Amino acid sequence: MNWKPVLSTMKPYAPGRSITEVKRTYGLQDVNKLASNENPYGSSPAVAEYLRSKADQFEMYPDVYTAGLRTKLAEFHQIDPTEILFSNGSDEMVTILSRALLQSGTNTVMADVTFPQYAHNAKIEGAEMRVVPILENGDxxxxxFLRAADEDTAIIWVCNPNNPTGNLLSSKAVKDFLDRAPKTALVVLDEAYFEFVTNPNQEDSLKWIHDYDNLIVMRTFSKAYGLASFRLGYAVTNKDHVAALNKVRNPFNNNSLALAVAEVALEDQQFLQNCVSKNDMERKRYVEYAKKNTLAIYPSETNFVLIEVPVDADEACEVLLQHGFIVRSGNLLGTPGFVRITIGTEQQNTDLFKAFDVLLTLK
Structure with missing residues (x-):
């Protein structure tokens, strides 16, 4: 087969261990998955009620235009419906943007420690990657980025808050960057964790799309809304960009159930705010734990933390697995010496701290 040569240099996405696998391997009854930044509180109860009582017509293709959700989302964000593009999770949005803009002869700018799908898709499309190290504080x-970009830069990826560090760039810093970034480069502001941000000074970047013609903002229903299994992401930009990107987007890329439950979830903002409030309280507990035990921790505005471990990150993950906690090794994320932990419920975090105490005895 005439595969693209670059594929021989790449590896497929490596998923974390499943709860079932960990239970079987370690003989555990109770296992907590805190590796994929899922919402530990689930999704709105209204979603389950909808699925029990109203889901039907499975024989029909989904609405290509996504009229129902598009209208509600536009009203919610106070934007025009033509300024929204839907995708099968944020991963597909990265693929759509890469297919539309990246090719041999172009380059793309990104951080060295960030969402890995940016680099993955750039390699497949044959674009040059210009990788800029993150700052010491994780920003x-x-x-x-500005020094790395030039007239051949097609996409600049800004993950905010950043995965895996959790760092949040201020609205002022991002707008100053947009003022100076090449106008021929599309700046992708990936805000998968936007809903978890509690900094009162942070602005809603969706309001900037009319000020910056080269800006696109990505959001998702996977994280705070707790709908990861339905795979539904979206992006907001000017309608001309949406029209161009729709030429790349596969038809029927969102299934009917995903579109329907997203409408239901969007209406239950009380549930979402309760999740955000609990997450904020528990996030502070991680900061306190790190300070108490003299551990470095990145300043997160997400539903996860990147925290220092006293041994190799893979070894730390193994110890935590033995105690029933699945977390993500920093060795896989470009942050050796750290593990990324999804912020769980109060009880999950209390139990995680007890398991982490065992790690501290290995210093």
Whole structure:
């Protein structure tokens, strides 16, 4: 087969261990998956009620235009419905943007420690990757981004808050960057964790799309809304960009159930805010735990933390697995010496701290 040569240099996505696998391997009854940044509180109860009572017509293709959700989302964000593009999770949105803009002869700018699908898709499309190291505090080096970009830069990826560090760039910093970034480069502001941000000074970047013609903002229903299994992401940008990107987007890329339950979830903002409030309280507990035990921890505005471990990150993950906790090794994320932990419920975090105490005895 005439595969693209670059595929021989790549590896497929490596998923974390499943709860079933860990239970079987370690003989455990109770296992907590805190590795994939899922919402530990689930999704709105209204979603389950909808699925029990109203889901039907499975023989029909979904609405290509996504009229129902598009209208509600536009009203919610106070934007025009033509400024929204839907995708099968944020992963597909990255693929759509890469297919539309990246090719041999172009380059793309990103941080060295960030969402790995940016680099993955750039390699497949044959674009040059210009990778800028994050700053010591975990922030994107936006000045470094500007130095790396030129007239051949097609996409600049800004993950905010950043995965896996959790760092949040201020609205002022992002807008200053947009003012200076090449106008021929599409700046992708990936805000998968936007709903978890509690900084009162942070602005809603969707309001900027009319000020910056080269801006697109990505959001998702997977994280705070707790709908990861339905795979539904979206992006907001000017309608001309949406029209162009729709030429790349596969028809029927969102299934009918995903579109329907997203409408239901969007209406239950009380549930979402309760999740955000609980997450904020528990996030502070991680900061306190790190301070108490003299552990470095990145300043997260997400539903996960990147925290220092006293041994190799893979070894730390193994110890935590033995105690029933699945977390993500920093060795896989470009942050050796750290593990990424999804912020769980109060009880999950209390139990995780007890397991982490065992790690501390290995210093």
């Amino acid at each position: 994107h080096d936006l000045e470094g």
